[in-house]
Amino acid sequence: MTQAFDVVIVGAGMVGAALAAGLGRSGFRVGLVDQGGAPSFDAAQPPDIRVSALSAGSERYLTELGAWQEILAMRATPYTRLAVWDETDHPLSSLLPHKIAEVVFDAHNLSASHLGHIVENQVTQLALWNCASAQSTVTQFTGHAVTSLTNNEDKATVTLNDGTELTGELVVGADGANSGIRSMAGIGVTRDQYQQQAMVISVRYQGPVQDITWQGFYPSGPRAFLPLYSAGNNESWASLVWYDSPEQLARLKSLDNSVLMAEIQNAFPSDLPLLTHIDAKASFPIARQHARHYVNNRVVLVGDAAHTINPLAGQGVNLGFQDARCLQSVLREARRAGSDLANPGRLAEYERHRRPANRRMMLAMDLFYHLFSNRTPPLHLLRNLGLGAAKAMPFARNRVAKYAMGIDDELPPVIRQLAERLPGLKQL
Numbered sequence: 001m002t003q004a005f006d007v008v009i010v011g012a013g014m015v016g017a018a019l020a021a022g023l024g025r026s027g028f029r030v031g032l033v034d035q036g037g038a039p040s041f042d043a044a045q046p047p048d049i050r051v052s053a054l055s056a057g058s059e060r061y062l063t064e065l066g067a068w069q070e071i072l073a074m075r076a077t078p079y080t081r082l083a084v085w086d087e088t089d090h091p092l093s094s095l096l097p098h099k100i101a102e103v104v105f106d107a108h109n110l111s112a113s114h115l116g117h118i119v120e121n122q123v124t125q126l127a128l129w130n131c132a133s134a135q136s137t138v139t140q141f142t143g144h145a146v147t148s149l150t151n152n153e154d155k156a157t158v159t160l161n162d163g164t165e166l167t168g169e170l171v172v173g174a175d176g177a178n179s180g181i182r183s184m185a186g187i188g189v190t191r192d193q194y195q196q197q198a199m200v201i202s203v204r205y206q207g208p209v210q211d212i213t214w215q216g217f218y219p220s221g222p223r224a225f226l227p228l229y230s231a232g233n234n235e236s237w238a239s240l241v242w243y244d245s246p247e248q249l250a251r252l253k254s255l256d257n258s259v260l261m262a263e264i265q266n267a268f269p270s271d272l273p274l275l276t277h278i279d280a281k282a283s284f285p286i287a288r289q290h291a292r293h294y295v296n297n298r299v300v301l302v303g304d305a306a307h308t309i310n311p312l313a314g315q316g317v318n319l320g321f322q323d324a325r326c327l328q329s330v331l332r333e334a335r336r337a338g339s340d341l342a343n344p345g346r347l348a349e350y351e352r353h354r355r356p357a358n359r360r361m362m363l364a365m366d367l368f369y370h371l372f373s374n375r376t377p378p379l380h381l382l383r384n385l386g387l388g389a390a391k392a393m394p395f396a397r398n399r400v401a402k403y404a405m406g407i408d409d410e411l412p413p414v415i416r417q418l419a420e421r422l423p424g425l426k427q428l
C-alpha cells in the first residue's frame, strides 16, 4: 500500500517530532515514522536517564509548538546559575585558593528569570508527540523501521518493514546519529571520535532542589551536576555526568552501587551535595560528526542525523530544534510561493543558515575540550587566564551565556577566533 504526503519525516525523536508538530500546524500533510513505540510518562517513576539542558531559545520554540506547557505540567527543573571551573592540580595548587578562576553565569545579571531548564528526554519527546498527533494532517507510523529509500526527480519514497510505502515531495532524515536515511541518500560524514565517553548517573541527594548546574574540568574530562525535581522526604533527584576514558568508565560501570558511590564522592568536587542513592547509570560514546551535505535532491537532514557535538555544554538538541524551526520556515515560504518543497534553491537556503551555526557550536565545544583535557602547564595557564578574564569581564561572560541560552546567534569574536585555529577543524 502507498500513502502520499507533502513531507515524510523519518525519526520521531525530539527533533523529528518537533518538526512534525510545526509543519502540521501549518497545514502540511506529514507522515511521521519511528521504529520505537510511543514514549510514556508516569509521575511515580524515577527520571529518564537521558536528560537535556534546554535553552531559553528552545523554550520559546517549544512554546510556539504548544509543547512547553505540557512539559512543565510533567516535569522540568529551571536553573538560574551555571558554574564552570578548572580542577586540575598544578605546581601552585597548594598555595592558591581552590577554584581560583570559577566563572558563574547568573540569570539575574542577564535580567532573565532563569538560564534554562533540565528536562528528561522522554518528557520532551512525549509532549511533542502529543502536539504532532493533535494535528489532523499528521499521520504517525510507530513501531516501523524504514528499510529503503528512493530519491527520484519527482518524489521520494520510503518503504517500512511491513512493506508500506510512504511518498513525499520531501523526505526528512531525523533518525539520529547513525541515520539510515543519510546513508541511503549517499550523504557522507566527517567524524572524529573523542578520547572520552560520558557516563550518566541518576542519583538522589539530601536537601531541596538546587537552582545551580555546574561543571568542574579535570584533565580526564569534566564532571557535572544537573539538578532535577524533588524526590520527597527532603531528597531531590539529580543527574551526574562523568566524562572519562572508555576503560575507566567500563570499570566504574561494573562496580556495585555502594562502591561507585564512594568513587563519586572521592572524584567529584566538594560542591556535590550529600548523595543518598544511585538509581541508574549508562554510558554514551561521544563523537563530533557533521554530514558533508544537509540536502541531496529530495532528502534533507535535521538534528543528530546532520550533526553531533560534544555534549559537554549540552547543546545537541538545542541545535536540532533550531534546524527544525529553520526548515519549517523555509518550507512554509516555498509553499506560499507555490514552489516544489524540494526546490534546490530553497533547501540550499536551509543549509546556508544552519551549517555555519552548527559548525560554530562544534568549534566552541572543541575549543573547551582541547583546552581543558590537557595537563601541559602553558594550557593550564591559558585556561585559567581565560576563566579569569571571563570572571573579570561581565560583558564577555554575559555574551557567552546568551549564546549558550540561544538568545544570541554569534559567539564572542575572541572565542570564535581561538576555535578557528584548532587543528583538524577546517574540514567541518
Ligand SMILES: Cc1cc2nc3c(=O)[nH]c(=O)nc-3n(C[C@H](O)[C@H](O)[C@H](O)COP(=O)(O)OP(=O)(O)OC[C@H]3O[C@@H](n4cnc5c(N)ncnc54)[C@H](O)[C@@H]3O)c2cc1C
Residues within 6 Å of the ligand: 010, 011, 012, 013, 014, 015, 016, 033, 034, 035, 036, 051, 052, 053, 054, 144, 145, 146, 147, 174, 175, 176, 177, 179, 180, 198, 200, 284, 285, 302, 303, 304, 305, 311, 313, 314, 315, 316, 317, 318, 319, 320
Ligand atoms: C550524555 C549526553 C548528554 C546530552 N545532553 C544534552 C543536553 O544537555 N542538551 C542538549 O541540547 N543535548 C544534549 N545531548 C544531545 C541530545 O541528546 C541529542 O542531540 C538529541 O537527542 C538528538 O535528537 P534527534 O531527535 O536528532 O535524534 P534521536 O534522539 O537519536 O532520535 C532519532 C529517532 O529516529 C528513530 N529511528 C532511527 N532509525 C530509524 C529507522 N530506520 N526507521 C524509523 N525510525 C528510526 C529512533 O527510534 C529515534 O526515535 C546529550 C547527548 C548525550 C550523549
